[in-house]
Amino acid sequence: xxxxxxxxxxxxxxxxxxxxxxxxxxxxxxxxxxxxxxxxxxxxxxxxxxxxxxxxxxxxxxxxxxxxxxxxxxxxxxxxxxxxxxxxxxxxxxxxxxxxxxxxxxxxxxxxxxxxxxxxxxxxxxxxxxxxxxxxxxxxxxxxxxxxxxxxxxxxxxxxxxxxxxxxxxxxxxxxxxxxxxxxxxxxxxxxxxxxxxxxxxxxxxxxxxxxxxxxxxxxxxxxxxxxxxxxxxxxxxxxxxxxxxxxxxxxxxxxxxxxxxxxxxxxxxxxxxxxxxxxxxxxxxxxxxxxxxxxxxxxxxxxxxxxxxxxxxxxxxxxxxxxxxxxxxxxxxxxxxxxxxxxxxxxxxxxxxxxxxxxxxxxxxxxxxxxxxxxxxxxxxxxxxxxxxxxxxxxxxxxxxxxxxxxxxxxxxxxxxxxxxxxxxxxxxxxxxxxxxxxxxxxxxxxxxxxxxxxxxxxxxxxxxxxxxxxxxxxxxxxxxxxxxxxxxxxxxxx
Amino acid sequence: xxxxxxxxxxxxxxxxxxxxxxxxxxxxxxxxxxxxxxxxxxxxxxxxxxxxxxxxxxxxxxxxxx
Numbered sequence: 001x002x003x004x005x006x007x008x009x010x011x012x013x014x015x016x017x018x019x020x021x022x023x024x025x026x027x028x029x030x031x032x033x034x035x036x037x038x039x040x041x042x043x044x045x046x047x048x049x050x051x052x053x054x055x056x057x058x059x060x061x062x063x064x065x066x067x068x069x070x071x072x073x074x075x076x077x078x079x080x081x082x083x084x085x086x087x088x089x090x091x092x093x094x095x096x097x098x099x100x101x102x103x104x105x106x107x108x109x110x111x112x113x114x115x116x117x118x119x120x121x122x123x124x125x126x127x128x129x130x131x132x133x134x135x136x137x138x139x140x141x142x143x144x145x146x147x148x149x150x151x152x153x154x155x156x157x158x159x160x161x162x163x164x165x166x167x168x169x170x171x172x173x174x175x176x177x178x179x180x181x182x183x184x185x186x187x188x189x190x191x192x193x194x195x196x197x198x199x200x201x202x203x204x205x206x207x208x209x210x211x212x213x214x215x216x217x218x219x220x221x222x223x224x225x226x227x228x229x230x231x232x233x234x235x236x237x238x239x240x241x242x243x244x245x246x247x248x249x250x251x252x253x254x255x256x257x258x259x260x261x262x263x264x265x266x267x268x269x270x271x272x273x274x275x276x277x278x279x280x281x282x283x284x285x286x287x288x289x290x291x292x293x294x295x296x297x298x299x300x301x302x303x304x305x306x307x308x309x310x311x312x313x314x315x316x317x318x319x320x321x322x323x324x325x326x327x328x329x330x331x332x333x334x335x336x337x338x339x340x341x342x343x344x345x346x347x348x349x350x351x352x353x354x355x356x357x358x359x360x361x362x363x364x365x366x367x368x369x370x371x372x373x374x375x376x377x378x379x380x381x382x383x384x385x386x387x388x389x390x391x392x393x394x395x396x397x398x399x400x401x402x403x404x405x406x407x408x409x410x411x412x413x414x415x416x417x418x419x420x421x422x423x424x425x426x427x428x429x430x431x432x433x434x435x436x437x438x439x440x441x442x443x444x445x446x447x448x449x450x451x452x453x454x455x456x457x458x459x460x461x462x463x464x465x466x467x468x469x470x471x472x473x474x475x476x477x478x479x480x481x482x483x484x485x486x487x488x489x490x491x492x493x494x495x496x
Numbered sequence: 497x498x499x500x501x502x503x504x505x506x507x508x509x510x511x512x513x514x515x516x517x518x519x520x521x522x523x524x525x526x527x528x529x530x531x532x533x534x535x536x537x538x539x540x541x542x543x544x545x546x547x548x549x550x551x552x553x554x555x556x557x558x559x560x561x562x
Contacts, residue, residue, distance in 0.1 A: 141558040372534040388549035
């Protein structure tokens with residue numbers, strides 16, 4: 001049986017300091033996050049497991065974990081919505097709390113944007129006159145530097161990794177036809193190919209099919225094996241090829257399609273013929289470089305398909321799967337139904353008139369804007385005004401953001417997004433983490449994905465492990481939390 | 497399975513182009529509406545665009561990450 005597709009997203013935001021000649025991006029990121037966190041009264045740090053090996057109240061230890069990749073002196077906060085907000089090298093990064101369905105995740109991804117916008121406002125008061133920290137939700141600076149928007153999916157450990165590689169690679173190569181955020185020009189290429197506009201921000205940066213790297217020789221399939229959950233039962237499928245989206249429809253499809261195709265794998269659903277690509281790395285670039293969508297990619301069988309045709313096959317499989325098994329893995333029935341409906345709709349649109357999707361997909365919305373501007377001013381593609389327009393599409397400042405002016409279709413209500421700024425999803429362990437922070441922050445020493453560490457005034461520190469992502473939900477712990485007057489009582493009752 | 501694949505195969509963009517003449521009035525209307533929308537938007541964004549595009553683009557450099 002496929003398992004509920006618990007999912008999350010980690011977005012590294014682009015950061016630029018206006019008139020801040022001396023401020024490094026790392027300092028600016030720290031200042032930004034500190035400014036936001038200082039406005040909240042509670043402040044709890046992230047727990048790096050190697051810092052407190054002897055403190056585990058329950059003898060929990062993890063196997064096969066990789067060392068933390070984050071420099072520990074940098075800002076690192078856990079928020080009451082269960083998210084993690086921190087400095088990753090030279091960028092502010094926001095990791096959503098674990099969500100139990102793709103639509104909930106899109107809501108929390110947008111809440112992350114709101115938090116970044118509020119951070120910019122909070123930082124303004126700490127900067128010299130004329131200085132400003134500006135945040136961009138994109139993945140490339142147009143000069144060969146890329147930063148990621150990573151997705152995470154909970155997968156049954158029983159699925160052999162090579163099957164994930166085999167079946168997910170064709171999807172990750174072609175889903176950019178709807179999930180791409182659009183980019184002006186070409187990066188990271190030694191070829192003489194000329195590309196005015198491409199589907200994806202990230203495609204130019206992928207050089208391997210499978211591997212562990214995230215910054216050099218990036219692989220289409222990342223093999224990081226760090227489930228942040230019971231490693232005997234679960235795998236965390238870590239996807240690094242995606243673009244950060246401003247469009248909710250694009251983001252929802254990106255996550256939803258990937259989640260449902262993972263469920264097919266878990267159920268060993270008969271998927272029909274082999275869609276393995278002959279050269280995935282060449283294919284991901286070729287698909288991205290052709291907004292006309294006519295480029296074909298070669299399968300190992302020798303057959304050639306366009307990315308849209310390949311997506312039709314994947315869609316058909318997903319629909320058959322839904323008919324046979326239902327889509328409870330995506331949460332409430334309406335979520336799975338919406339996914340199939342929108343997936344089919346965008347593929348039809350891409351096939352007949354891609355520009356009809358300008359209100360739904362980032363790459364189309366941005367292209368239409370640029371084409372309109374080009375027409376009006378008679379500009380060539382190399383004109384820096386077009387690159388400026390493309391960059392400003394991702395600017396998160398409400399007064400400057402171009403994407404916000406395009407009236408992209410929304411799938412989540414603004415009030416739900418606002419709630420997600422402070423409240424955790426009720427349906428995953430993020431609920432326990434977030435609610436503990438709201439209720440007992442002074443007693444919480446640290447928290448991370450799979451535990452919360454309490455200092456209840458007596459030795460030793462007490463670690464509450466959360467190895468099951470679907471435990472610690474409102475249903476499980478609300479009564480318990482409401483009945484506890486102190487963190488000591490909570491820890492006591494959890495320990496019994 | 498083969499049927500469904502056949503069906504998908506049989507509906508590539510080219511066929512749709514053929515029937516487009518019938519839908520032309522609607523498409524044009526829709527196209528004009530889109531154009532009017534983008535025109536309004538372009539009027540509006542002229543006011544918010546960064547002043548010096550070349551410098552703005554040149555200064556946006558992101559090093560490090562992930």
